[in-house]
Amino acid sequence: MDYTIAKGAFDIVPFEKEEEDKWRESGRWQYLETVLRKTADDYGFKEIRTPIFERTELFVRSVGEGTDIVSKEMYTFIDKGERSLTLRPEGTAPSMRAFVEKKLYAQSGLFKYYYLGPMFRYERPQAGRYRQYHQFGAEALGNTSPEQDVELIDMMWEIYRRLGLKNLTLCINSVGDSQSRSDYKKALLDYLTPFFAELSADSQDRFSKNILRILDSKDPKDKKILSQAPTILNYLHPESKSHFERVLQLLEGLNIPYKIEPALVRGLDYYNKTVFEITSGELGAQNAIGGGGRYDGLTAALGGPDLPAVGFATGIERLLQTMLKQNAPFPDPPHPFIFLIPLGTKGLEFCFPLLCRLRHEGIPAEMDFSAKKIQHGLSLANALSAEYAVIVGDNELSSNRTAVKNMQTRESEDVSLEALFAYIKKLLDRKRG
Numbered sequence: 001m002d003y004t005i006a007k008g009a010f011d012i013v014p015f016e017k018e019e020e021d022k023w024r025e026s027g028r029w030q031y032l033e034t035v036l037r038k039t040a041d042d043y044g045f046k047e048i049r050t051p052i053f054e055r056t057e058l059f060v061r062s063v064g065e066g067t068d069i070v071s072k073e074m075y076t077f078i079d080k081g082e083r084s085l086t087l088r089p090e091g092t093a094p095s096m097r098a099f100v101e102k103k104l105y106a107q108s109g110l111f112k113y114y115y116l117g118p119m120f121r122y123e124r125p126q127a128g129r130y131r132q133y134h135q136f137g138a139e140a141l142g143n144t145s146p147e148q149d150v151e152l153i154d155m156m157w158e159i160y161r162r163l164g165l166k167n168l169t170l171c172i173n174s175v176g177d178s179q180s181r182s183d184y185k186k187a188l189l190d191y192l193t194p195f196f197a198e199l200s201a202d203s204q205d206r207f208s209k210n211i212l213r214i215l216d217s218k219d220p221k222d223k224k225i226l227s228q229a230p231t232i233l234n235y236l237h238p239e240s241k242s243h244f245e246r247v248l249q250l251l252e253g254l255n256i257p258y259k260i261e262p263a264l265v266r267g268l269d270y271y272n273k274t275v276f277e278i279t280s281g282e283l284g285a286q287n288a289i290g291g292g293g294r295y296d297g298l299t300a301a302l303g304g305p306d307l308p309a310v311g312f313a314t315g316i317e318r319l320l321q322t323m324l325k326q327n328a329p330f331p332d333p334p335h336p337f338i339f340l341i342p343l344g345t346k347g348l349e350f351c352f353p354l355l356c357r358l359r360h361e362g363i364p365a366e367m368d369f370s371a372k373k374i375q376h377g378l379s380l381a382n383a384l385s386a387e388y389a390v391i392v393g394d395n396e397l398s399s400n401r402t403a404v405k406n407m408q409t410r411e412s413e414d415v416s417l418e419a420l421f422a423y424i425k426k427l428l429d430r431k432r433g
């Protein structure tokens with residue numbers, strides 16, 4: 001029997017010993033989640049939480065049959081009612097499904113949503129690539145303006161700025177409207193046809209299924225052939241072209257540096273016009289921390305009103321890994337303000353209600369339930385990084401006094417037992433200012 005964790009998954013725990021594993025510490029995840037939610041609030045995005053599983057058709061229809069996600073990477077299973085269900089590989093299709101199904105479009109106001117949670121893709125696990133991974137994503141619907149695209153890009157950029165990330169590259173491209181894309185696909189087909197036999201097996205497969213995806217190929221020989229291929233930017237129709245130019249102009253106005261990447265098409269079928277990706281030099285082969293684009297036809301494809309939309313998603317694991325590699329700051333983990341060290345039954349009787357009272361007042365407090373040895377209590381207080389420690393044994397109870405010890409400076413203050421609660425509260429008030 002093997003009871004160990006499934007391949008490609010990982011645990012998020014309070015403490016990891018090795019520096020390179022510290023991105024899996026739960027305190028770091030909580031911090032990141034706080035920054036993500038606060039930024040979403042500041043930009044006016046509201047949370048949507050959808051189920052972990054959906055009907056398989058949803059992803060086939062929206063992500064697209066020819067994509068790697070749908071053709072190779074889905075966790076699909078048949079439930080006891082003979083329904084085909086899939087663990088969500090991404091967050092846009094479920095959010096749009098909920099938007100349509102819950103008729104959120106009938107509400108007044110703006111249609112701006114975010115999601116945060118686990119996603120599942122059956123991929124070859126490696127650094128930065130997991131089978132269960134997590135995404136934060138945001139979607140804005142109802143607006144065709146380039147400002148809408150840039151609101152999303154700016155929010156993504158701002159998240160990374162708030163987290164202290166550096167050396168990021170924004171790669172951007174336009175895949176145009178469907179007319180531009182179909183003209184371009186024709187040109188690409190004409191160009192690649194004579195090279196067909198030389199293309200990698202993957203690219204040959206994509207040739208008929210989804211020719212644009214050949215541009216994603218990492219195969220060196222494919223890349224050489226592609227270096228002379230026509231670029232989509234020369235096939236944009238006037239409206240797509242001016243949209244793209246305006247997006248770039250807005251980015252310049254915000255001082256967000258960008259790199260135009262004509263081969264950037266992204267893996268999902270539903271994109272049109274603007275597509276973008278943010279990469280970090282620190283991540284090695286799996287260097288994209290986030291990406292997104294415009295997907296104007298998706299709500300209509302899912303049976304809803306035909307609304308334009310833009311969105312992005314960023315991978316939590318890669319964000320945390322980049323933060324660690326760049327020594328970005330994390331807040332100190334929570335620790336007890338006061339640590340109580342009772343000795344013997346009487347000490348316990350005094351300390352336990354005090355412990356609860358402190359906590360009821362919102363004072364982070366901890367105590368040594370074993371109540372046997374001062375040394376045991378003190379080393380626990382140290383291990384937990386408690387700021388102050390108090391010993392309550394027979395001596396303290398008979399003299400009715402104890403010492404509140406500052407664990408950093410080693411100084412201590414003598415206090416009567418009746419005054420102890422008020423004293424601790426005052427200490428914390430003083431610290432909090």
Ligand code: AMP
Nearest residue numbers: 128129130133288289290291313315318
């Ligand atoms: P995508 O929609 O595929 O571009 O994914 C958006 C972001 O999610 C990527 O830029 C990565 O940061 C992250 N991501 C996607 N797939 C995985 C995976 N298997 N493991 C870890 N992160 C992933």
